[in-house]
Amino acid sequence: MFLRIDHVGIACHNLEEKIAFYESTFGLTVVSREVNESQGVREAMLHVADGEQGASYIQLLQPLSPDTPVGRFLAARGEGVHHIGYGVPDVTRALAEIGGKGVRLIDERPRHGSMGASIAFLHPKDVGGVLTELVESPKQVP
Amino acid sequence: MFLRIDHVGIACHNLEEKIAFYESTFGLTVVSREVNESQGVREAMLHVADGEQGASYIQLLQPLSPDTPVGRFLAARGEGVHHIGYGVPDVTRALAEIGGKGVRLIDERPRHGSMGASIAFLHPKDVGGVLTELVESPKQVP
Numbered sequence: 246m247f248l249r250i251d252h253v254g255i256a257c258h259n260l261e262e263k264i265a266f267y268e269s270t271f272g273l274t275v276v277s278r279e280v281n282e283s284q285g286v287r288e289a290m291l292h293v294a295d296g297e298q299g300a301s302y303i304q305l306l307q308p309l310s311p312d313t314p315v316g317r318f319l320a321a322r323g324e325g326v327h328h329i330g331y332g333v334p335d336v337t338r339a340l341a342e343i344g345g346k347g348v349r350l351i352d353e354r355p356r357h358g359s360m361g362a363s364i365a366f367l368h369p370k371d372v373g374g375v376l377t378e379l380v381e382s383p384k385q386v387p
Numbered sequence: 388m389f390l391r392i393d394h395v396g397i398a399c400h401n402l403e404e405k406i407a408f409y410e411s412t413f414g415l416t417v418v419s420r421e422v423n424e425s426q427g428v429r430e431a432m433l434h435v436a437d438g439e440q441g442a443s444y445i446q447l448l449q450p451l452s453p454d455t456p457v458g459r460f461l462a463a464r465g466e467g468v469h470h471i472g473y474g475v476p477d478v479t480r481a482l483a484e485i486g487g488k489g490v491r492l493i494d495e496r497p498r499h500g501s502m503g504a505s506i507a508f509l510h511p512k513d514v515g516g517v518l519t520e521l522v523e524s525p526k527q528v529p
Contacts, residue, residue: 249436294391296438325516326468374467
């Protein structure tokens with residue numbers, strides 16, 4: 246069902262500072278910056294590796310305000326890993342399969358994620374405390 | 388410097404239960420089980436994907452006792468993501484390079500990690516709250 250670790254999402258207070266840190270310390274490169282109003286985040290994707298089934302990234306997330314999911318995460322736990330995103334071939338199918346096994350879904354239907362992906366989140370209480378995201382990358386036009 | 392996301396380490400109370408969950412819900416497969424006395428953990432590596440620069444895994448970690456790093460993590464924060472491990476070509480060189488940029492090192496010298504790897508941890512306070520591991524996989528014998 247999982248094609249790859251698509252990304253690890255990391256919550257931070259200051260996106261530009263954290264990008265600069267990951268670039269200068271680890272040599273990662275920003276490949277996308279977006280503001281996702283519906284998720285309440287300003288974010289950047291930093292490329293780590295290419296794989297047979299797509300690339301892997303570090304996703305840095307800064308909340309647009311304290312009253313957002315990532316804002317509340319930072320207030321409660323401080324900076325750190327926020328979620329894991331796994332690549333799947335078909336997010337609608339994966340949601341149905343996982344939901345059918347009794348895992349609660351935060352998103353019953355896919356929504357728009359980073360870099361044109363269709364994404365959906367699973368409830369962390371049913372995945373051992375790990376906020377888990379399914380990521381279907383946009384089809385490559387040949 | 389980073390070849391891939393080698394693994395994401397997830398702390399849990401009951402390793403066998405969590406393995407069964409990841410197998411049945413997400414279709415992942417255990418490729419290694421180990422007890423690492425020096426780190427105070429019983430662990431399993433579940434294969435997620437192969438890449439140009441090696442594979443990616445989910446690492447499930449159960450503490451051998453409450454008085455271990457993962458035991459204290461569980462007591463303080465509950466189950467969830469414990470660390471990110473990045474593949475590097477040469478862990479000694481990466482440690483020198485990263486330490487030279489002012490990041491505090493938990494391990495000044497590499498130690499033994501999962502599946503024969505040489506590993507070292509960076510201090511989470513200097514990596515935005517993320518406990519960060521460097522992983523040099525054992526050389527493949529041709």
